[in-house]
Amino acid sequence: MTPRITPFGRALWHIETHFNEELTLDRVAQMAGVSRFHLTRAFGLGAGMPLVKYLRSRRLTEAARALASGAPDILALALQAGYGSPYGQ
Numbered sequence: 001m002t003p004r005i006t007p008f009g010r011a012l013w014h015i016e017t018h019f020n021e022e023l024t025l026d027r028v029a030q031m032a033g034v035s036r037f038h039l040t041r042a043f044g045l046g047a048g049m050p051l052v053k054y055l056r057s058r059r060l061t062e063a064a065r066a067l068a069s070g071a072p073d074i075l076a077l078a079l080q081a082g083y084g085s086p087y088g089q
Contacts, residue, residue: 006042006046007032007033007034007038007042008045008047010033011031011032011043012043012047014028015028015051015054015055015058019059020062025039025040025052055082059080062080063080
């Protein structure tokens, strides 16, 4: 018997495979097959933090890895991590 993937699991998979793209709560909820409300609740319970906070943290982790690997353009990394300008959002 194949284990059933939970909405949290589907949302997490989608975020992990698309974190460098523009993601919306609506899109992730659609991919998880649940409403925005249900996803918000399930993700918070599963991850211990809101989806938006998880996504930002994930993007910042990748930016930190790129900086540690010698990426020369900090501004480009900040923009990829979701910051709209050099002065924050």
